[in-house]
Amino acid sequence: MSFKSLGLSDAFVKAVEEKGYTKPSPIQEKAIPHILEGKDVLASAQTGTGKTAGFTLPVLQYLSETKHQKYRPIRALVLTPTRELAAQVHDNVREYSKYVNIKSAVVFGGVKAASQIATLKRGVDILVATPGRLLDLHDQKAVSFKRIDVFILDEADRMLDMGFVRDINKIISYMPAKRQNLMFSATFSKEIKKLASGILRNPVEVETAPQNSTAKKVSHKVYKIDKKKKTEFTIKLIKDNNWNQVLIFTRTKHGANRLTQNLIKSRISAAAIHGNKSQGARTKALKNFKDNTIKVLVATDIAARGLDIPLLPYVINYELPNVPEDYVHRIGRTGRAGAEGEAISLVCSEETEYQKEIEKLLKENLKSVIVEGFEPTDTAPPKRAATQSKGSFGKKKKPADGKKDAPKKSKRPNNHKRRKPANTSGRSRSGAAKSKRN
Template sequence: MTFQALALIDPLLRTLNTLGYKQPTPVQKQAIPAVLAGRDVMAAAQTGTGKTAGFALPILQRLTMDGVTAPQCTRALVLVPTRELAEQVYESFRSYGGNLPLRSAVAYGGIDIAPQIAKLRKGLDVLVATPGRLIDLYDQGAINFELLQTLVLDEADRMLDLGFERDLDILLAALPKQRQTLLFSATFSDQIRKLAGGMLKDPVSIQVAAANTATKTVKQWLITTDKRRKPELFLHLLNKLGWAQALVFVKTRKGVDALVKTLHEHGVTADAIHGDKTQPARLRALERFKRKEVRLLVATDVAARGLDIEALPQVVNFDLPTVAEDYIHRIGRTGRAGMEGEAISLVCADEVDVLKAIETLTRQPIPRYVEPGFEADHRVPETSSGTSAAPARKGPAPNAAKRPSGAAPVAKAPAADKAAARPAGGSESLGVWTPPEKVAKPANRERERAPAAKPRGRGLGGATGGTPKGAIVVTGGRGAKSQARSDGRAAAKPGARKSKPGAR
C-alpha cells in the first residue's frame, strides 16, 4: 500500500516523496483513514513505528480542506507530557505541512510569555502544548477553543504519571464537547483506558502489536548484582563489550550526576540530562551525543520519550524505572526504524518487584546473566511473571565472545534484501525509507515535570536555548488563579486575569 492509496492530498504526497517515504506503517494504514473520516481513535503501537504521522498527516489534510482559523483560536490541539516530545511532534507537523498554508506552534514553560501571546493573537491551525502551559494561556485569555476540531493526547499515560490528571480535567471541561479526540501511545494503562472511556465516542481501536510490548528488534538481557557494585560493573561492561555509544538511564537526578562524575574520573566522556540542568546545558549535551563527541548520555526518565537518536546501538538501564511502562519507552530509544538494538539492565535485589512488573507487563522474561566477579551477595529472587523466568547464567555477557577487545557494537541494518528500505518509525520515518538529504533539525528540549507534591506547572526560569522558527514559548509559573483552581479553590474564567504581557 502507498500513501496515495490512503487518499492523502497532493501537497502532502509531494512532501512525503521529498522526504523519501513511500509506504505507510501498519499503525498509519489504520489510523489515517479513521482520522480523515472524523472518528475518535485510540491507537497503541510500539515506539518507533510512526504514530506521530498517523495523526499529523490526516489532521493537516482536514485543516487544509476546512478553511481558516480565527484570532486567538486554534483548530487542532496536541497535548504532550514533556518538552522533548512537544518539540518532536511540533517538528513533525512543520515538516509534513511544509507545502500547506497552515500555522503551527509549540507552547511550554521556561521562556518569556510575550512572544507566545503575540503569536496566538493571530490564531493557529495547530498548537502542540504541555498541559500546564496551556492552562496558563487560557487563564490569561490568550487562547480560546471555540473553533477547536481535534484534540490529540500523545503519551497520555505519561501525563498521568507526571501528575497532570487534574490539569487534564480542567482542560477537558474547557474544550468543546463536539470534537474529535485521538489517543496515541506505546502503552495504555488501566487508568488511561478508564479516562478514554469517558472522553472518546465510539472510538476506532487500533493495536498493531500486543499491548505494552517492546519491539522485536531490541535484544533484551540483564545482569544481577548488588546495588553498590553497579558503577564498577558498568565500567567493566563498558570496557569488556566495547560500547561505542549508549544512552544510560538512572532513576534520580542525583544518581545521574554521581555516575557522570565516576565516568569522568575513569576517563570516559559522558554528559547528563535531567530536570535540574539548564536548558542550554541540556541542548549541548544532546547535540554532543548526537555528533558522537561523547560516548555516553546519562539521563533520568525525562529522556525516555521524545528523543529520536539515529541508529542508537545500546540503551542501558543502570537503574530500573519506577513505573514498568517506562521500561518500554526507555528501550524504545534503540531498535528504531527497523534497525536492531540492545537493552541491558543492571538489577539488584531491591528492584525485584519492578522487574516482576516489567516482565508481567511485557509478558516475557528477560534473560538473566551473572558476570563473574560481580555476583550478588543479596540474591535477586526469581520472578513469577506468568511465564517461566530464564535462569541466571554465569558469564560471559551476551556478544562478549563475538567482539574483539575494545570493538564497538553498531546497530545492524536489515537483511541484504531490505538494505535500501526500512520500516517507518519515530518522528523521522513514515514508511519505507530512502535516505534523504541530511538536514539538521532542532534538538528536543523539555524539562521534567515537578513532583506532584509541588505546585504543578511551575516554570523553570533561568537561561534558555534557541527555539525553532515560529515556536511559541512561555515562561513563569502557574498563575495564582490557575493554581487556586487546580487546588479546587476557584473556578477561573478565561480572560478574567489582565496581567501585562511579559510581566510573569
C-alpha cells in the first residue's frame, strides 16, 4: 500500500515523502479512503501512529480540488484541546500543503488576538483552533462558520475531559447542517460515544488497535519508591544513565516547578511546561527540549497531547495520573512511529491504587522494582483513583486556553449532510469521478 494508491494526488505524495514517510500507517490506510469519499468517520488509534496525517491529507486534497472565490471562507475547521496540539496540527497542515494553493491558520489563547484577526481577514481555507479563543473571535465577528464543509474534532476524549462540550455544541450551532464530520482520538469512552452520536451521521468506525492500548515497542517499568526520595531517585536515574532527553510528568503545576528547580540545582538542564506558563515560555521550553538545548522537560497533563518529539527515548511518571487513560497519553509521547521507548513510573504507597487501575485498563501487570536505598517506607494509605473518567459527559471544567465554558447548551443539528461548496470542480473527493459524497 502506498499514499498514491490511497487516492492522494502527486502534490501530497511528494510532501509526505519529503517528511520521510514511505508508506501509510494502519490508521491512514483505513481512514483516508473513507474521508476522501466524504463519509463521516469515527477513528481510534494509538497515539503516535499518524492520526493527524490521517485526517489532514484527505481534507487538504478535498480543499485543493474544489474551486474557491477570491475571498476564502473557512471551509475546514479542526478543533483541538490544547495550544501545543493546535500548533502541531497546523505545522503538519503547512508541511503537507506546501505544493498546493491552500491557506491555513491557527488560533489559540495565551497570545494577543490582533495578529490572528488580521490573518483571518486575509482569507483562510482551513483553520486549526482551540475552542475558547475560537468563540472569542466569533463573538468579535472575526470568524464565520457559515461555509464549513468539513469539521474535525482531534483528541475528542481530551476535549470532553477539559469541559469543552458546551463550547463544541455552540460552535456546531453556527455551522451548516450539511457537512462532513470527523472525530479522531486515542481512546473512546462511553461518554465519547455519546458525544459522537450527536455530531456524526452514519459514521464509518475505524480502529487500528485495542482501545487504551500502548505502542508495542514501549517498555514499562515501575520503581516502588519512598515518596520523599522521588526527586533524588529521578536525578540518579538521569545522571547514572546519562540520559539526554527525558519528558517527566507531574500531577500539579507547583510540583512541576519544584522538580524543575531541583533538577537545575543538580546541574541538569530543565524547564517546566504547564497552564500557568505564558504561551511564549511554553513554546520556548518545547523548542529547547526538541533541539536538545535542555535535557529534561517537566510537564503536567496539559502536555500529554500534542507533543510530537521525534525519537523521544524516555518518559518518567514522577507521579501516576489519577485517571488511568492519562497514562496511555503520557507514555504515548515515546515509542512513536514504530520507534522504541521506555516508560518509567515512580510509585509510592499512596499511588498503588492508581497503578492497579492502570494495569486493569492495559490488561497487563507492570513490572515493579525496588532499588536499595530508595525502599518505600512511607505508610500513607492508597489514594482512591477516580471512580469514572474525569471527562464525565457535560461536566463543567475550566479549559486550558483560558476560556470559560459557554453558559448555554446549544442544540445540535439533526442533518449533517455535506453542503456542496460553490463552484466545485464536479470531481469526487478522491479524484475518481464515480465516488459519491454522503
